[in-house]
Structure formats: structure tokens, C-alpha cells
Amino acid sequence: MDNDMNCASSAAECLAQYISYHCNNETDDRNRQQQQQQQNEDVMASWTLVLIGRLKQCHEAISAVLLQQAKPNNNNNNSTKQWYALAAPCLRALCKLIEMNELALEQMNSQKQTFLSTIFGLLQVSTTSHQAATLDPKVTEWVQDTAIYAARCIHSSLDDNLEMVELLSTSQQMMDAFPSFMTTTTTTTTVPNLAQLHVAGCIVSLYQSAPSSSSSSRRWLSTCIMNHVLPTLSRFMTTTVDIIVPKLRVLEENYRQARILWMTQKEDSELESSVLQSIQERKEPAREIARRLKQQQEQNPRMEKAVLRDNQEEDGRQAMENALTEWNDIIMPIQLALEVMANLLSCFIIEDDENDENETKMAVDCGTTTTNDDDDDDGKNLLCETLITNRVTECIVRMLQTLCLYKKTRHHEEAEAGNDELLLLKDDLDELISKVSACLSNCVLSKVFLVETADFIVATTWKDVLRQYPMERGVSSVMAAMVQQCPSLLSELIVEQDLELFQKMLRNTNDETIQRDAVCLMAAAMTTASTAASEQVVTKCTNEMIQCMSTSSLGVKCEILNAIMDLYGNDDFHPKVFLTLNMIHHFQQCLASIMLSSKDCNHLDPQEEEIMFNANRFVEYKLGR
Numbered sequence: 001m002d003n004d005m006n007c008a009s010s011a012a013e014c015l016a017q018y019i020s021y022h023c024n025n026e027t028d029d030r031n032r033q034q035q036q037q038q039q040n041e042d043v044m045a046s047w048t049l050v051l052i053g054r055l056k057q058c059h060e061a062i063s064a065v066l067l068q069q070a071k072p073n074n075n076n077n078n079s080t081k082q083w084y085a086l087a088a089p090c091l092r093a094l095c096k097l098i099e100m101n102e103l104a105l106e107q108m109n110s111q112k113q114t115f116l117s118t119i120f121g122l123l124q125v126s127t128t129s130h131q132a133a134t135l136d137p138k139v140t141e142w143v144q145d146t147a148i149y150a151a152r153c154i155h156s157s158l159d160d161n162l163e164m165v166e167l168l169s170t171s172q173q174m175m176d177a178f179p180s181f182m183t184t185t186t187t188t189t190t191v192p193n194l195a196q197l198h199v200a201g202c203i204v205s206l207y208q209s210a211p212s213s214s215s216s217s218r219r220w221l222s223t224c225i226m227n228h229v230l231p232t233l234s235r236f237m238t239t240t241v242d243i244i245v246p247k248l249r250v251l252e253e254n255y256r257q258a259r260i261l262w263m264t265q266k267e268d269s270e271l272e273s274s275v276l277q278s279i280q281e282r283k284e285p286a287r288e289i290a291r292r293l294k295q296q297q298e299q300n301p302r303m304e305k306a307v308l309r310d311n312q313e314e315d316g317r318q319a320m321e322n323a324l325t326e327w328n329d330i331i332m333p334i335q336l337a338l339e340v341m342a343n344l345l346s347c348f349i350i351e352d353d354e355n356d357e358n359e360t361k362m363a364v365d366c367g368t369t370t371t372n373d374d375d376d377d378d379g380k381n382l383l384c385e386t387l388i389t390n391r392v393t394e395c396i397v398r399m400l401q402t403l404c405l406y407k408k409t410r411h412h413e414e415a416e417a418g419n420d421e422l423l424l425l426k427d428d429l430d431e432l433i434s435k436v437s438a439c440l441s442n443c444v445l446s447k448v449f450l451v452e453t454a455d456f457i458v459a460t461t462w463k464d465v466l467r468q469y470p471m472e473r474g475v476s477s478v479m480a481a482m483v484q485q486c487p488s489l490l491s492e493l494i495v496e497q498d499l500e501l502f503q504k505m506l507r508n509t510n511d512e513t514i515q516r517d518a519v520c521l522m523a524a525a526m527t528t529a530s531t532a533a534s535e536q537v538v539t540k541c542t543n544e545m546i547q548c549m550s551t552s553s554l555g556v557k558c559e560i561l562n563a564i565m566d567l568y569g570n571d572d573f574h575p576k577v578f579l580t581l582n583m584i585h586h587f588q589q590c591l592a593s594i595m596l597s598s599k600d601c602n603h604l605d606p607q608e609e610e611i612m613f614n615a616n617r618f619v620e621y622k623l624g625r
Contacts, residue, residue, distance in 0.1 A: 005082040012054075012089035019044060019093045045103035051094045052108070052115050058087040059121045066125060084142035087122060091149035098156045109163050116154070116167060120174055123150035127181065127191045144192045151181070151198035158205040165209045168202075169217050178203060179224060182232045197236070197336040200229045204344045222379035225344065226386050233344075236337035238395050245406045247330055252410075252425055255323035262316025324424070331428050338435035341392070345442035348384050384448060393440070393449040397461050400436045404469040407433065430473045437474025444481040458486050462493050470505055476517035483524035491528035499525055499537065503544050515552060516559040519545065523563040538574050542581055549590045554597060557590055558611045565618050587619050 022044060061083045069080075097104035108115050126147040157164045168174060181191050181199040191199075207221045407429050440461075443449060449457050466479050483494075502525065505518035522541040545560045552560070564587070568578050594604075594612060604612065 005086060008054075009082070009085040009089065012086055012093065015047065016089040016093040016096070019047070019096050041101055041103055044097060045101050045107055048094065048097055048101075048104040048107040049111060051090050051097075052111055052118060055087060055090050055094070055122065056114060056118045058083045058090070059118050059125065062087070062125050063121065066128075081136065081139045081142075084126075084139060084146055087126075088142045088145040088149065091119075091122070091146060091153060095149050095153045095156060098153060105157070105161065108157060109161070112164055112167055115157070116164070116171070116174075119150050119153050120177075122146055123154070123181070123195070124177070126150060127195070144190075144195075147195040148192050148198070151195040151202070155198040155201040155205065158202060158209075162209065165206060169206060175217075175220070179228045182228045193236070193333045194336060196232055197333060197340060200232045201336070201340045201343070203229050204340050204347075208343060208347055219379050222383045226383055229340075229344070230386065230390065233337045233341050234390070236333050237341065237399065244330070244334070245402060248327075248406060251323065251327045251330060255320065255327060255425065258316060258319035258323045262320050265316045327425065327428070331432060335428075335432055335435055338432070338439055341396075342435065342438040342442055345387070345392075345439060345446055345448060348380075348387075348446035348448055349442060350446060384446075387448050393443040393457060396436060396439045396443060397457065397465060400433065400440060400475075401465045403429065403433050403436060404465065404472055404475070407472070408469070433472050434474040437472070437478050440478045441474070441481045444478065444485050447485065458482060459493060467498065467501065470501055471509060471511075471514065473511075473513075476505060476514045476521075480517040480520040483521055483528075487524065487528055494525050494528060499540065502541075506544060506548055512553050512555050515548070515556045519556070519559045519563050523567060526567060535574060535577065539577050539581070542577060542583075546581060546583075546586045549586060550593070554594060554608065557594060558608055561587070561590065561611055561615045565614060569618065584619060584622055587615060591615055591619070 022040070062080060065080045065083070098108060123146075126143050154168075158168070178199055182196050183191065203221060203224055207218075207225060407426075444458075447454070462479070462482065466475055466482070469475050470479065499522075502518050502521045505514050506522070509515065522545065526538045526541050542564070545564065549557055549560050564583065567573055568583065591612065594608075
């Protein structure tokens with residue numbers, strides 16, 4: 001990048017937008033040649049070390065300027081402004097590379113010490129120099145972006161990256177500084193909301209990798225999560241849930257009104273261009289133009305008012321951008337808080353191979369602390385108990401119900417059809433609901449709820465939330481998690497209405513995740529059906545799966561094959577139904593279809609290959625070979 005600061009800042013901004021566009025569209029281009037794609041990734045990754053080097057210069061320069069500013073009668077804001085103008089886009093570009101390009105991550109790891117010290121240093125200076133920057137709103141924006149993307153870079157660099165986890169865990173200075181970033185604004189520091197949440201995400205990522213850390217480090221992480229991370233997340237998950245819907249309604253309406261203004265101005269501009277072109281083609285004299293316009297104004301008085309208002313009217317495009325910024329300021333922190341909470345809850349998920357003793361430890365009752373000689377287990381149990389005491393599950397259920405109800409009552413589906421600008425808001429809501437659902441799924445799988453209220457939570461959530469909004473993104477996965485963890489309770493909840501709902505989920509959607517969850521739910525219904533209705537339920541569900549096998553995607557077909565093998569692998573499980581529906585014939589047809597499609601695609605992933613192998617063995621077993 002050029003040594004001229006203005007030129008370098010402009011180049012960094014262009015590079016950040018280019019990388020963002022390239023990475024966002026990379027996964028959607030299925031027809032791109034692999035060799036060309038690899039070359040593009042290599043070129044993009046080559047910028048990683050350049051960006052780290054430039055950011056190091058920014059950190060050193062800003063630190064030097066702040067040191068000078070600390071002296072009496074010294075002010076050098078312009079130099080700070082130039083370096084922040086360069087640092088902010090460089091961080092955005094680097095962040096996108098780390099998140100989307102594996103080669104960039106490898107290059108970052110080759111300079112991990114420099115990367116971590118530089119980015120962490122920028123996070124520190126950008127959260128302590130805000131007061132000087134507030135004199136210029138643009139500088140304030142750059143300083144806040146520097147803080148947000150510095151924290152995000154560190155957060156993203158820790159994902160499945162043990163090298164960075166170990167390096168950060170051994171830096172006591174950085175670890176001790178992390179809690180200070182999760183505090184509200186003080187007289188000397190201002191930490192943007194997203195920066196606070198990304199720092200909280202860093203702590204949770206380190207906790208997820210706790211087995212590779214020392215015992216003292218794991219205890220410190222548990223304490224930090226209880227004292228700092230959970231209060232930070234709660235500010236966005238509990239205190240805002242009751243007022244979020246009114247805010248979203250206002251912001252959404254502002255965005256729609258701004259878009260209407262922009263569309264009107266766009267049409268007026270196109271009409272004006274058309275009129276000018278027509279005048280040029282006719283070569284109409286100025287006197288005739290004036291006479292014609294006067295007649296039009298007399299016939300349409302609103303035209304004169306529009307002309308007078310033209311210079312005073314707000315720019316529609318800018319109004320749209322401002323409204324979208326306000327929308328994102330509300331949505332994005334909540335999404336990130338939910339993502340961090342989902343990752344934290346995943347640490348307590350009880351695996352299938354864990355024994356009952358470990359399960360009892362995880363589902364501790366409120367007010368009861370599990371005693372264990374191992375300090376690490378004590379810390380984990382205490383953290384789990386804190387989550388339970390804070391009633392995290394109840395908060396998440398309430399949030400899911402609120403958001404689903406809001407989305408259902410928006411009444412804008414027809415207007416959004418085929419409209420990319422309006423679909424942005426819908427996609428944000430879908431993503432928000434998906435993240436809430438992920439949190440709730442992890443709550444269910446880890447049983448992070450009060451023991452004495454567990455049955456009530458499951459029953460009310462199933463009846464009042466899940467059953468009402470099964471087609472929302474992620475909700476079906478919560479239902480599948482519940483039938484996995486609470487089969488005895490759900491045998492009392494699943495009724496005829498639910499069976500019809502599962503069939504609609506399997507038949508009336510193209511969402512593969514919902515279809516696969518529907519297969520899981522139908523399989524659970526078959527195993528938990530009462531004796532009186534057992535054969536009827538099994539026949540109905542099995543027949544629905546058979547019909548779906550011929551038209552569904554490969555992933556759904558494999559899910560159905562797995563479910564049928566699990567159920568009918570037991571020779572005592574309704575053998576009459578198995579024979580009546582001619583299951584062997586349908587199995588063979590499905591296997592032949594998968595083999596044909598796999599030849600066209602030239603590959604099956606290892607899990608699909610394993611299912612195919614088991615399915616062939618299943619057919620041979622049932623045929624008595």
C-alpha cells in the first residue's frame with residue numbers, strides 16, 4: 001500500500017469491499033472451475049501478511065501519537081485520524097479473510113505472535129482513545145470500527161485453531177485485560193457493544209478448548225464467564241427481549257418508508273431523463289417548453305409543490321442506509337450474543353456415551369453444588385449451576401416465542417417477494433430465530449434447566465412454541481432434540497395433531513433440515529406410540545417416509561434409510577407392517593436411485609457411503625442371505 005495516507009486509506013477501503021464481495025459470492029458459484037477457485041484463494045490469501053504488516057504500523061503510530069497527546073499542551077488529532085482511517089478497513093479485510101479463507105488462516109498462524117500483539121494492541125488503543133476522537137464523528141466511526149473488527153479478528157482466529165488458543169492462553173497480560181473490555185462505558189473507555197460481545201466470544205472459545213489449557217487457566221475462564229461473560233450476554237438477551245418487538249416494528253417501518261421515498265425519487269429521475277431526452281430529440285424551443293410547463297402546472301397544482309420541495313427533500317437512498325444502520329445496531333448485537341451463548345451451552349451437552357453419573361452432574365438442581373475432588377469439574381458444575389440459576393432456558397424460550405410471533409404478524413410477505421431490499425429484513429429475522437433455536441437446542445441437549453421445572457418447561461415449550469411455529473428456521477431441530485432427550489415425557493405430548501404436523505414438515509417444504517428433523521420426529525412417534533394406536537401410527541409414518549424417498553434429496557433419503565434401519569432392524573418391531581408395505585422393494589429402489597445420482601456427481605461423502613453400505617447389508621439380512 002502507498003505511503004501517502006489518503007491513498008493508502010482509499011486502497012484499503014477498496015480492498016475490504018473487494019474481499020467481502022469475493023468471499024460472500026465464492027460459495028454460491030457452484031460452476032466455477034476448481035483450479036481457478038484455488039488460484040483466487042491463493043491471491044486473496046497473499047494479502048494476509050501485507051494487512052498484518054500495515055496494521056502493525058497503524059498500532060505503532062497510534063500508540064506514539066497517544067503518548068504525545070498525554071503530554072501537556074500537545075494535540076495531534078490529525079495523525080490519529082489518518083491512522084484510524086487506514087486501520088479500520090484493513091481490519092475489515094483481514095477479518096473476512098480469516099473467516100472465509102483457510103490459506104489466509106495458515107498465513108496468519110505463521111505470524112501468530114505478531115498478529116495477536118498487533119490486533120490486541122489496536123483493540124486496547126481504540127477503546128481508550130475515544131474521547132479525543134469524539135470531536136470528529138467520522139473519526140469516532142473509524143475508532144469504533146477498529147475496536148469491533150480487532151475483537152472480531154481475535155474471536156474468529158480462535159475457531160478450531162489450537163495454535164492461537166495456546167498462544168493467547170499463555171499471555172497473562174492479555175487474559176487479565178479481557179474482563180476490562182466487557183464493561184459499560186466509563187469516563188476513560190468506550191467499548192462498542194459488538195466489541196464487548198466478540199471479547200466474550202473469545203473467552204467462550206478458550207473455554208471450549210479448555211482440555212488443552214492448564215488447570216489454573218480453566219478455573220480462571222470459568223470465573224471470568226460467571227463474573228463477566230454472562231452479565232454481558234444477559235444485557236442483550238434478557239433486558240431487551242420485552243422491548244425488542246416495538247423497536248423492530250418502528251425500525252422496519254422507517255426502512256420501508258425510506259425505500260418508498262427512494263423508489264419515488266428514482267422514478268422521478270428516470271422520468272426527468274426521459275423528458276430531457278425527448279426534448280433534445282425534438283429540439284423544442286425554450287419558449288414552447290416554458291409555455292407547456294406552465295400549462296402542466298395549471299392542470300396539476302401538485303407538480304409545482306413538488307418542484308418547490310425538490311431541493312428540501314431527504315435523499316431516499318441515504319435514508320434507506322440510515323434506517324438499515326439503525327436496524328443492524330439492534331439486530332447484530334442480539335445475534336452475536338445468541339451465537340456466543342449457543343457456543344457456551346454446547347460445552348455442557350451430554351454425549352450419548354456418558355454414564356448416568358456424569359449426566360446427574362450436569363443437570364444439577366438449583367442451590368445444590370456437586371462436590372468433586374477435581375477442581376476443573378467443580379468449576380464446570382458451578383458454571384452450569386449459574387446458568388440454571390439465571391434461568392437461561394426460560395429466557396431463551398420467551399425470546400423464541402416473541403420473535404416467532406413478531407415474524408408471523410408482520411404482513412409483508414407479498415411485498416417482499418422478489419424484492420432484495422425488503423428481503424434483507426426477513427433474512428435477518430430468520431437468522432435471529434435460527435440462533436435462538438440453536439441456543440434452545442443446546443439447552444435441551446445439555447439439560448441446563450431446573451430439575452423440578454424440567455417437565456413443565458418441555459411441555460409448555462412444545463405446546464406453546466414449537467408446535468405453533470415448526471417451519472421457522474431451527475425450530476424443527478429443537479423438536480428433534482426434545483424427542484431425543486425426553487422420550488418418556490413426549491410420549492404423553494405427541495398426539496394425532498403432531499403426526500399430521502410431522503407429515504407436513506416432511507412433505508410441504510424444500511428445506512432439507514426441516515425434512516430430516518421431521519424424519520427424526522416421526523421415528524420418535526413410532527417408538528413412543530401407545531399400544532392401542534401403535535400399528536396404525538407405525539404404518540402411517542412408514543408409508544409417508546416411503547413416499548418421500550422417491551422425491552427427496554440425497555441427505556433426506558439417507559436420513560430415512562437410517563431411521564428405517566434403526567426401527568426395523570429389530571425383527572420384533574412390527575414385522576407385519578414391514579411385509580405389508582413391501583419395504584425391501586422400496587429400499588432397493590432407493591439404493592439404486594442413490595447409486596445413479598452418485599455416478600453423475602462422482603462422489604459420496606464418507607457418511608453417505610457408510611449409510612449405503614449399512615443399507616445393502618440390511619437388505620441382505622432381511623432377505624436371509
